Amino acid sequence: MAPAAPYAGRRVCLTTLHGKEKVLARPFFHGLGAQLQVCGCDTDQLGTFSGEIERADDPITTCRRKAELGLAATGLPLGLASEGSFGPHPVVPLLPVGQEVLVFLDRERQLTLVEQRLELRTTFASRVVAPSDLQGPEVLRWLHQVQFPSHALIARPHAPGQPGNPSGLCIKAIRTEPALEAAIARCAALSADGRVRLETDMRAHCNPTRMASIRSLGFQLVRRLRRLCPACATPGWGRLEAIPGLPCRCCGTSTALVARERWGCATCSHTELRPRRDGRTVADPMHCPWCNP
Numbered sequence: 001m002a003p004a005a006p007y008a009g010r011r012v013c014l015t016t017l018h019g020k021e022k023v024l025a026r027p028f029f030h031g032l033g034a035q036l037q038v039c040g041c042d043t044d045q046l047g048t049f050s051g052e053i054e055r056a057d058d059p060i061t062t063c064r065r066k067a068e069l070g071l072a073a074t075g076l077p078l079g080l081a082s083e084g085s086f087g088p089h090p091v092v093p094l095l096p097v098g099q100e101v102l103v104f105l106d107r108e109r110q111l112t113l114v115e116q117r118l119e120l121r122t123t124f125a126s127r128v129v130a131p132s133d134l135q136g137p138e139v140l141r142w143l144h145q146v147q148f149p150s151h152a153l154i155a156r157p158h159a160p161g162q163p164g165n166p167s168g169l170c171i172k173a174i175r176t177e178p179a180l181e182a183a184i185a186r187c188a189a190l191s192a193d194g195r196v197r198l199e200t201d202m203r204a205h206c207n208p209t210r211m212a213s214i215r216s217l218g219f220q221l222v223r224r225l226r227r228l229c230p231a232c233a234t235p236g237w238g239r240l241e242a243i244p245g246l247p248c249r250c251c252g253t254s255t256a257l258v259a260r261e262r263w264g265c266a267t268c269s270h271t272e273l274r275p276r277r278d279g280r281t282v283a284d285p286m287h288c289p290w291c292n293p
């Protein structure tokens with residue numbers, strides 16, 4: 001794709017300590033003709049995955065504040081930051097999900113764009129093990145599931161009944177079997193019950209699944225930045241919401257399926273209703289509350 005004009009030749013500050021430029025530089029260069037300038041300022045003050053510092057805000061606010069830190073540190077008017085959060089699925093608690101967020105700031109246009117992606121293919125998991133479990137089939141299966149060693153782990157002493165991590169020991173970025181054995185031995189020695197809490201290290205540079213997810217989101221954001229508002233020509237024209245109510249093919253009753261999309265501008269109030277992207281104008285009666293109650 002040819003670079004769209006608004007950001008061609010511009011530098012965009014990416015606030016990251018975790019090598020995210022490896023996956024975000026390409027979409028920004030090829031889609032917009034823009035160069036990323038990495039700002040390695042300390043974002044841990046906004047909270048860490050491993051919980052040493054509690055995150056005070058929701059992921060979108062944290063992400064925006066990261067991007068703002070980069071703008072303050074570099075003096076650039078264009079900024080970018082990424083943030084991930086992981087936890088149980090809101091509807092299916094046994095299923096872990098990841099939420100990836102990218103925030104783009106353009107101070108010259110007073111523009112803030114947020115792109116998000118729900119990631120069901122996440123390796124987010126944790127479990128408590130004893131040193132003697134390490135060669136057992138259950139732990140080996142779990143290690144395979146969380147894609148160790150291509151995806152790193154974190155170990156800390158298990159502290160049953162005690163909130164937090166009283167010993168303060170937390171070993172991150174474990175990427176080899178010898179390192180895992182050593183970490184488990186160290187943590188077990190400091191644990192009241194001799195067991196160790198293992199969890200996936202979700203920092204982007206430790207988790208290739210996350211990196212791939214951030215890359216897809218980067219392309220999604222760049223596609224949006226390439227579209228200009230038809231009313232004011234600000235970059236970032238895109239879908240704001242999906243509107244349900246696709247009519248049933250047999251009786252015309254509104255169903256819960258998406259009927260149209262509302263697209264809008266990130267700075268002016270212009271919006272447009274657009275048809276579904278797949279061209280469907282009617283719903284199968286199986287989705288109809290009247291034909292198939």
Ligand SMILES: [Zn+2]
Binds near residue numbers: 248250289
């Ligand atoms: Zn019907």
Ligand SMILES: [Zn+2]
Binds near residue numbers: 229230232265268
């Ligand atoms: Zn506009």
